[in-house]
Amino acid sequence: MNQQIDWSKLSQLEKIKYDSNYLRGTLTDSLGDPVTGAIADSDTQISKFHGIYQQFDRDTEKERKRSKLEPAFFFLIRVRLPGGIATPQQWLQMDELADRYANGTLKLTTRQAFQLHGVIKKNLKTTIQGINEVLLDTIAACGDVNRNVMSHANPAESALHAQVYELAGEISRHLTPQTPAYHEIWLDKQLLVSSKEEIEPIYGRTYLPRKFKIGIAIPPYNDVDVFSQDLGFIAIEEKGELAGFNVTAGGGMGSTFGNPNTYPRLGDVIGFCRPDQVLKVAETIVLIQKEYGNRQDRKRARLKYTIDDHGLEWFKQEVNKRLGFELESPRSFRFIRNGDRYGWKQGTDGKWSLNLFVEGGRVKDTPSLRLKTALREVAQQVTDAKFILTGNQNLIIANTDKKETVAKILKKHNVWPATLSGLRKNSIACVALNTCGLAFAEAERYLPALVGKIESILKEYDLLKEEIVIRMTGCPNGCGRPYLAEIGLIGKSVGHYNLYLGGNKKGTRLNTLYRETLTEDEILETLKPIFADYAKNKKSGEGFGDFVIRKKYVKETVQGKDFRH
Structure with a gap:
């Protein structure tokens, strides 16, 4: 079969995957090589399937190069957690591993x-x-x-949460690679497989053309930004029961500067399915992407391009044909906002859940806020709780009867209650510098300070409580979903950002480029008169993103193909 494939027409990674012997590569040899802190080039690609990214300290890169040293290599390890729920024991283990082997923080x-x-x-x-x-x-x-399957985070907000969470786990298990390579390499287990044809019944030898993301939302909240997902499921509740799901397909945030053939895109609602049909629908759409996705150009390899290149009607027909039944017409639903709702909320079962703000998603201790210590104490003392990671880099201490104990611990370490502006509550930042090799500019290390300077302007116009969604990334790949923000900032170079305006609080509209390559001073100078106008002329309940479109600061981006950097 190897001789029948014209590898010259495919991206280089396709052959690396094919030759990897189902994700083994030469990882064992790379890990045992004492000469370098890195692994072999081909293994840096294969290791991603195992949840690992090779990185290096970009802050020290030039100095080490002058000293004729290789970069200070290290690795990011990502832990799969469908639906975001961890036990106190799991939280404590991650906390300890962060201190013992990582940089002392959790992201x-x-x-x-x-x-x-x-x-x-x-x-x-x-x-x-x-x-x-x-x-x-x-x-x-x-x-x-298929990456980590997301689901609505807060169990106190919907009686459907438990069902949706279980479904996220089922989808994840169904679409997890079956190769025994992971267990052999990392856990020293020898697993026997009866035939190679059975190793990857869904993915095959070359897996998917590109990453694939799935999320499940429960209206009226869109905390997973379901339209940003390759495949989304929107829970439909009828008479207090889970009737099924509207299915969305073709979302994706990644794009590339200077390449107009790449763009963020929102998913389309393509139909409705029953709960017992979800796994079949998910597998079918994954298999269509596996067969038709672009394996020549990785920048155009996501499902969104497969749909745009072949047409939405073709895609819906292909889905129905392979399913053997037709998806029903979509049911009505309504989103009122994305993001998280902070503070305590009591569920119908009487248990309490607290949604905490975690700036940049970074769990660490600082002199003024000992977040990591506080959460360790909660995990040690409140053993009935669940630790739920949200899709907005925050944390919910959930389903506990020990509200007073949690509150006392958090207050002792200055974690909660907290006074936060509406802007800061709705901020997201990707890691960016100094570890991400794709970043052109800062994000996580810089956004908190920038938000502080924007808050000074908001205070001047009595807008501090106004909830405005702001997201910053160090490059246009879209890991922090910046294209859905009311204010999106995307790094062009160190200290310079493109400014995008016009997303909304529901996660149902892309934003639009407003100004290019701005410094911090220019960002503040650009936003100030718009905030002044907003304070004076906004309609009752009108969000900032809706306002800038109504006042024609930017035109609405109707579809992904219209988006421009």
């Missing part, structure tokens, strides 16, 4: 997953084994497969 991602940063090569295997000890794993957290 809560926009896909409801954990990330550890700064793990050196010799500690990779031990760390992954520690993760697996508490029944977590890292397989398929990255790579050309």
Whole structure:
């Protein structure tokens, strides 16, 4: 079969996947190589399927190069956590691993997953084994497969939460790679497989053309930004029961500067399915993408381009044909907002859940706010709680009867209650510099300070309580979903950002480029008169994104193909 494939027509990674022997590559040899802190080039691609990214300290890159040293290599480990729920025991294990083998912090991602940063090569295997000890794993957290399945986060907000969470787990298990490579390499287990044809019944030898993302939302809240997902399920409640799901397809945030053939796109609602049809629908759409997705150009390899290249009607017909039944007509639904709703909320079962703000998703201690210590104490003392990671880099201490104990611990460490502006509450930042190799500019390390300067302007116009969605990324790949923000900032170079306006609070509209390559001073100077206008002329209940479109600061981006950097 190898001789029948014209590899010259495909992206280089396609052959790397094909030759990897179902994701083994030469990882074992790379991990045992004492000469370098890195792994082989081809293994840097294969390791992603195992939940690992090779990185290096970009802050010290020039200095090390002058000293004729290789970069200070280390690794990001991403932990798969469908639906975002961890037990106190799992939280404590991640907390300890962060201190022992990583940089002492936990990163809560926009896909409801954990990330550890700064793990050196010799500690990779031990760390992954520690993760697996508490029944977590890292397989398929990255790579050309279905990634972590997201679901509505707060159990106190909907009686459907438990069903939706269970479904997220079922989808994740169904679409997880079946190769025994992960267990062999990281857990020292020898697993027998009866025939190679059975190794990957869904993915095959070359897996998907690109990453694939799935999220489940429960109206009226769109906290997973369901239209940003390759495949989305919108729960439909009828007479207090889960009737089924509207199905969305073709969302995706990634794009590339200077390449108009790449763009963010919102998913289309293509029909309705019953709960017992969800796995079949998910597998069918994954298989269509596997067959028709672009394997020549990885920049155009996501499902959104497959749909745009072949047409939405073709796609819907292909889905129905392969399903063997037709998706029903979509049911009505209504989103009122995305993001998280902070504070305590009591569920119908009488238990309490507290949604905490975690700036940039970074769990750490500072002199003024000992977040990491506080959460460790909560996990140790409140053993009935669940630790739920949200899709907005925040954390919910959920389903507990010990509200007073949680409150006392958090107050002791200055974590909660907290006074936050509406802007800061709705901020998201990707990691960016100094670890991400794709970043052109700062994001996580810089956005909190920039928000503080914008808050000074908002205070001047009595807008501090106004909830405005702001998101910053260090590059246009869209990991922080910046194209859905009312204010989006995307790094062009160190200290310079493109400014995008006009998303909305519901996560149902892309924003539009307003100004290019702005410095901090220029960002503030540009936003100030718009805020002044908003304070004076906004309609009752009108969001900032809706206002800038009504006042024609930007035109509405109707579809992804219209988007321009």
